[in-house]
Amino acid sequence: MRKLKSKYELLRQKVFIIIYGSNTLGGRLFDIILLLIILLSVFLVMLESVQRIDKVHHEILFYGEWIITIFFTVEYILRLLCNKKPLSYVFSFYGVVDLISLLPMYLAFFIPSTSFLVAFRALRLLRLFAILDLMPIIGQQSHLKLALKASKNKIIVFVYFIVIVSIVLGTLMFLIEGRENGFNDIPTSIYWCIVTMTTVGYGDLSPATPLGQFIASFIMIMGYGIIAVPTGIVTAEYAGVKKNNPELDAKKVCPNCTTFIYDLNANYCYNCGTKL
C-alpha cells in the first residue's frame, strides 16, 4: 500500500514537471503540443463561423471541437491532480482562463443558445506568453510593466478626458448635424466623436453641414495632438524606469563579483574575468 502510494507520488511529480515545467524535454514537448492545440482550437472556431466552410465540413469541425475539448478537459484534471495545492492553480490567472475556455463547450451541449460563449476560448491564447517565454519582457519585474504601472493614473486621466470631451462635443454635434445627417441621437454622436478623436474615422457618419465640418476639423486636430500626451508619459516613464533599474536588462549575473552582464554572448565577466 505504501509502495503504491509512493509510486503514485513519483508519477504525480513526473506529470507535474511535464505539465508545469519547461526545462525538461518532456515539459518542452508538452508546451509545444499545447501551443499547437490552442492554435488549432482557435482556428476551428474561426472556420466554423465561415458559413461556406461550415456547410461543407460541418462534421469534421464538430468532431474536431470535441476531441480538443476532451484534450483540454484531461489537461485540466491532470493539472488539478498532479498539483499539491490544486486550489492555487484553480484561482491563478491561467486556471481561471482554462476554466472559462473549457466550460462553454459543455454548456453549449446542454443549452444550445450559449454556444457563442465558445468565443472565450481565444483567451487561452494568452498562455502563449508563458509558453513563448515572453514573461521577462512583460512580467512583474520588467521595464515595460514598471513603466505602465507608473503611467497608469495619468493614462486613466487621459482616457477620462477623452470620454468627457467626446460627451460634450458629441452632444454639440447632435444639435448641429441632427437626425437628417445620421446623427440620430446623442449616444451615436458620442460614438462618432470617439471615432474622430482617435483618428479611426470610419466614415459611416460624417458631418455634412459647414459648421459641423468646422467643429469636426477642430476635434480632429485636437485628437491628433492629444495622442502626444500618453506617448510622452509612457516614454518618459519608460526611460526613467530603464535608468533606475538597469539590472532588469541584465542577461546574466557574474557569480563571483555579482556584476550585471548585458551581453548575452559574454563568456567572461568583463569586471573580474571569471568564466560565466
Added chain:
Amino acid sequence: MRKLKSKYELLRQKVFIIIYGSNTLGGRLFDIILLLIILLSVFLVMLESVQRIDKVHHEILFYGEWIITIFFTVEYILRLLCNKKPLSYVFSFYGVVDLISLLPMYLAFFIPSTSFLVAFRALRLLRLFAILDLMPIIGQQSHLKLALKASKNKIIVFVYFIVIVSIVLGTLMFLIEGRENGFNDIPTSIYWCIVTMTTVGYGDLSPATPLGQFIASFIMIMGYGIIAVPTGIVTAEYAGVKKNNPELDAKKVCPNCTTFIYDLNANYCYNCGTKL
C-alpha cells in the same frame, strides 16, 4: 436671537464641510451622491435623444429631468448660502460650470427653442476630476501641467502649421479634383485636407484623379510624419520637467529630515529611519 444666529452659523459650517469638503464621512457621501446624480443626469439627456426610448418613456424621462434639476438648484443655493464668500464660488471654474448646466433647463421651460442648451449639462462631468481626486495628476503643480505649459507655444505653432498647410493644399486639391469629385468648394477641400493630415480619413470625400491621389499620398505621409513633432516635444518637455521636479512624484515627506519618499508603502524614512 444671537443664539439662533450662532446655531445658524454652526449649521452653515456643517453644510459647508459636507458640500465643499471630502474628508468627513458626510462630505465623502455627498461627493458620491453628487457623482451618481451627475452621471444619471447626463444619462437622461442621452436617453431623451434616442427617439425609440423617448417615445415610450417620455413621462419618466421628463419627471426625472425635473427632479434632477431641482436637486442641482438646491445644491447651487446651498453652495451660495453656506459659503462665507459666495461670489468666490459663483466666479470659480466649477461655479460657472454649475450655472451654465443649470440655467438651460429653466430657459427651455420658457423658451422651448433653447432646449438644445441642455447639452451643456455634460460639462458638469468635469467635476468628476475633483471628486475622483485626479487633481494631483493634472493640477497646477503636476508634471503633466508643467510639461504642457512648457510645450504650449510649440504645440500652437504646430497646430498653426497644420492649418496653413491644409489651406494651401486644400485649395490645390479643389483645383485638381473639382466639383465633380465632391470637392465642392475650398472650405470643403480644407476640411478634407485636415481629415487626411490627421489620419482620420472618413472617406466621405476621397481623391479620384491620379494627380489628386498622388498629392493625397504626399499629404498622408507628411501628416503621418508630422505627428512625431508634438509627440517629441511633449515627451522631451515631460522628461525634463520630471527630472527637474522629482518632488512632485513624492508620495510623502519625512517629517524629520524632509526627505521625499516615493514609495507609497514606506513605513520608515529611508534616509533617517524616522517612522512615517
Added chain:
Amino acid sequence: MRKLKSKYELLRQKVFIIIYGSNTLGGRLFDIILLLIILLSVFLVMLESVQRIDKVHHEILFYGEWIITIFFTVEYILRLLCNKKPLSYVFSFYGVVDLISLLPMYLAFFIPSTSFLVAFRALRLLRLFAILDLMPIIGQQSHLKLALKASKNKIIVFVYFIVIVSIVLGTLMFLIEGRENGFNDIPTSIYWCIVTMTTVGYGDLSPATPLGQFIASFIMIMGYGIIAVPTGIVTAEYAGVKKNNPELDAKKVCPNCTTFIYDLNANYCYNCGTKL
C-alpha cells in the same frame, strides 16, 4: 533739391520702420492691419469658391478682391521703394511669397484660365509666423529646428522606406484583389497601400478577399508600429538638442554675469543679483 532728397530719405526711413519693423506703434499697427487683410484675402477666395455664396454676392467679392489686390500691390511697391537693397527683399523668402500671391490676380485678368493660381495667395499666411513672433520657436536657432535638422536624414530614409514598401505591397495587392475589387491598376493599389500604412483609411478602396484582408491586416499593424520610428528619432534628437543647448530656452541674459535667465518674470539675476 538736396533738402528734398533728405526729406525723401527721412520719409523712406519712416516707412521702412513701419513696414519692416514691429517695435514702434506704427510698425505694430501696420503688422496687425496686414494680418487682418491677409486673413480677409484668404477668406474671400474661400467664399468665392462656394457656389451658393458666389451666386448672390459675386459683385461684392469681385470688388473686394480688387481692393485687396491693390493694397498688396501698393505694399509690394512700398517695400521695394523704402528698402535700400530692394533686391534682397525680392529674393528673400517672403519677397517670393508676396510676388507669387500677387501675380495670379493680374494674370487671371488677362488669361482667365489661370484664375486657379489665386489659390497661391494662401501662402501669404506664412507671414503670420513673423507677425505673431513665432520665429524664436521655429527659427534657425530653435531647439525644434536643430532637432529636425538632426533627424532629417533619418526621416528621409523612413519616408523612402514607406514608399518602397507601399510599391511592393501595393503591387502584391493589385495581383490579389484585382480589378473586380476596385484595385484597378498598380498606382491605385500603391495609393491604397499608403492610405492604409499611414492609418488614414478612407475606405474608398478596401480589400474584399480573405487573403487581401490578411495582408491588409499585416500592412496595418506594420504601419501602426512604424510610426514609432520617426517619433522616437525626433524625440531623442529633440531631447539631445535641448540638453546640449540650454541657452536657447533662456528668456534673458544677465548683462552683468551673462547667466541665462529662464524665468520670463525674473526681475533680478538669480546668480549675481543684478537688476535686469
Added chain:
Amino acid sequence: MRKLKSKYELLRQKVFIIIYGSNTLGGRLFDIILLLIILLSVFLVMLESVQRIDKVHHEILFYGEWIITIFFTVEYILRLLCNKKPLSYVFSFYGVVDLISLLPMYLAFFIPSTSFLVAFRALRLLRLFAILDLMPIIGQQSHLKLALKASKNKIIVFVYFIVIVSIVLGTLMFLIEGRENGFNDIPTSIYWCIVTMTTVGYGDLSPATPLGQFIASFIMIMGYGIIAVPTGIVTAEYAGVKKNNPELDAKKVCPNCTTFIYDLNANYCYNCGTKL
C-alpha cells in the same frame, strides 16, 4: 596566353570597380544609370497595369520591358563574372533580390500565368538604399539599427498582444453584430478589429448596434492609447543607444588624437588642433 589572361584579369578588375564600387567616376556613373533604369523598370510595370495606357502603348511598353530585362540580365552576368567569389554575391541580400526580380520575366515568357511575379521587380528599389548612400543611417552599426534591435522583442510582444486582443474582441463583435451587419464570420471580424485598433478605420465594416458601437469605442480608445507603448520603447531605446554610442554620430575621427568630430565642416580637430 598568359598575357591574354592578365589582360582579362585587368578588365575584370576594372569592371568590378565600376559595378561594385562607387568612388570612381565610372562607378558613380554606373550607379546613377542603374538607379534610373530601376526607377524606369518599376514605372513601366505600373504603366502596364493601367488599362487605358496599356491599350494604346502596349507595344512600346512590351519592348521597353525586354530591353530592361536584357540590361539587368547582362548586369547580373557581369556581376558574376567580375567577382572573384561569385557565390558570395549570389547568396548576398542584393544577389537574391536581383535574381528574384529577374527570373519572373523569363518565367512569364514560358508560363504566361506567372506574369504577376513581375511585381517582385519593385524589390530592386531596395538597392537605392545602397546607391543613395543611406546605409550609414540604417546599417548594422547605426543608432537606428541598434535601437530597433534592442526594441525587437518588446515590439514582437506588442504585435502579439494586438493580435490576441483582436481575436478575442473580433469574436465578441461577430457575436454582437452578426451577419446582418456585415460581420460575416470571425476572420472578417478580426480583420475589422485590426482595422479599428490600428486607427485605420476603412468603414467597409462598422458597428450598427448600440452595444457594438460601445465596444468599438472601447477598442478605439484602447488602440489609440496602445500606440504609446511601441513609441515609448523605441524612443527610450534610441535615446539610450545614442547616449552609449556617441561615436556613431561622428562624421570624422582625428587622425592624431582619435577624438570624434561631430561637425561635418570642421577643418581642425577641436581637441588637438590637427588639420583634418
